[in-house]
Amino acid sequence: MARRKMADRVRVKTMMPPGHVRTPAYLRGKKGVVERRLGKFKNPEQLAYGLPAEDQTLYRVRFTMAEVWGDSAECPTDTVDAEIYDHWLERV
Amino acid sequence: MPHDHLSPSGHPYREDNDHPLTYWQRMEIAVRELLVEKSVLTPAQINAQIEAMDARSPANGAAVVARAWVDPAFKARLLQDAAAASREMGFDLGPLHLIAVENTKEIHNLIVCTLCSCYPRNLLGLPPDWYKTRAYRSRAVREPRAVLEEFGISISNKTKICVHDSTADMRYIVLPARPEGTEGLSEADLAALVTRDSMIGTGLPKHP
Numbered sequence: 495m496a497r498r499k500m501a502d503r504v505r506v507k508t509m510m511p512p513g514h515v516r517t518p519a520y521l522r523g524k525k526g527v528v529e530r531r532l533g534k535f536k537n538p539e540q541l542a543y544g545l546p547a548e549d550q551t552l553y554r555v556r557f558t559m560a561e562v563w564g565d566s567a568e569c570p571t572d573t574v575d576a577e578i579y580d581h582w583l584e585r586v
Numbered sequence: 587m588p589h590d591h592l593s594p595s596g597h598p599y600r601e602d603n604d605h606p607l608t609y610w611q612r613m614e615i616a617v618r619e620l621l622v623e624k625s626v627l628t629p630a631q632i633n634a635q636i637e638a639m640d641a642r643s644p645a646n647g648a649a650v651v652a653r654a655w656v657d658p659a660f661k662a663r664l665l666q667d668a669a670a671a672s673r674e675m676g677f678d679l680g681p682l683h684l685i686a687v688e689n690t691k692e693i694h695n696l697i698v699c700t701l702c703s704c705y706p707r708n709l710l711g712l713p714p715d716w717y718k719t720r721a722y723r724s725r726a727v728r729e730p731r732a733v734l735e736e737f738g739i740s741i742s743n744k745t746k747i748c749v750h751d752s753t754a755d756m757r758y759i760v761l762p763a764r765p766e767g768t769e770g771l772s773e774a775d776l777a778a779l780v781t782r783d784s785m786i787g788t789g790l791p792k793h794p
Contacts, residue, residue: 516754518700520727532683535755552754568729572747577754 502528503586504555506578514542517582521574525586526557529575537579551580642711646677647759648780650709651791652773654686655764668759672709679708687750688761689787694741696734696749696787697758698726704752706759710785717786727751737788760787768794 508523516538532552540547555578560570593599607615621627650672654661664671668686669679684706687695699705700723705713716722725733730747734740741747750758762784768776771794783789 516701518751518753520700532756538754554756563728568731569743569747572730572749574727574749574751576751577756579754 504528504553504578504583505586506555507582507584509582511539513539515539517578518576520562521555521557521576521578524557524561526555526561529554529556532577535579537581552577553580553583554578555583639707642707642709644710644780644782644785645777646672647706647710647782647785648777649773650675650677650759651761651780651785652777654761655768655776656773661761664761677709682706682708683756684709684759685750685756686759686761687748689763691763692744692746694734694745694747694787695758695760696726696730696747697752697760698723698749699752700724700727701751701753704757706757709759710782714782734788737783739788739790759785762791765791765793 503525504527505525506517506521506523510519510522530553532554534549535552536547537550538547554575556573556575558570559567559572559574562574618632622629622632650664650668653675654664654671660671660674663674664686665688668684669682671686672679672684687697689695698717703713703718705717707713722733727749730749731741734747752758762780764776765779768779771779775794779792779794781789781792784791
């Protein structure tokens with residue numbers, strides 16, 4: 495489905511599907527900022543099983559340690575960047 | 587005495603690999619023999635590819651870092667597209683997508699793959715064993731400063747730590763800051779200061 499440009503602020507969806515998923519569980523439900531758009535890549539959730547895989551836009555999303563770990567963050571302003579596919583992101 | 591399992595040098599004997607092949611070992615042998623039987627590949631070609639993969643080493647990445655230290659235009663291209671810039675130097679990266687992240691006084695970068703062991707092998711060779719451990723993979727994103735302390739690096743609270751989790755199609759290399767006091771050094775001498783760990787972010791370049 496065509497969609498407009500991804501918002502700068504995004505949230506990782508909290509879904510927990512089985513299979514070869516490249517979205518780390520520790521980031522699910524967390525809000526971050528799109529650091530850059532990386533282009534389109536084949537969806538690994540299909541590719542890993544030899545199935546016809548659709549193109550998904552891949553983003554690098556930056557999260558603060560405060561967002562990811564809450565009050566127990568080692569240093570709240572440090573960040574972690576991860577690559578997340580479009581279908582795992584929702585606008586905030 | 588045989589029962590103490592020690593060689594005359596005092597080291598334990600390594601057990602012979604007499605156990606049956608695993609499923610995937612049998613699969614590898616079957617596929618390899620089929621490829622040879624059907625003249626798709628020769629054993630010499632397979633061996634040459636293994637040798638090419640074994641020849642990859644952190645020295646390749648170190649050469650790229652040293653070039654970036656002496657050539658500002660190259661550094662700009664490296665930060666724009668690290669794979670293209672490395673290919674410019676003649677390194678065969680295959681289809682690798684590479685992002686270089688720069689360490690400065692304000693930012694220290696650290697690379698991890700929390701899901702498995704993604705690593706820029708085409709440029710740095712095989713990852714160190716600890717890179718693949720659950721301890722490193724889970725702690726690098728949870729307490730990077732404590733992890734770096736264990737590697738012997740203290741990062742001031744004024745410096746921000748950026749952890750990069752290689753979750754999908756990108757691979758990462760840290761462009762460490764050029765050490766002070768290296769103004770007169772040649773590119774080759776500079777490359778000798780660039781350690782594998784300094785390109786993962788768990789180390790700093792050596793001082794001359």
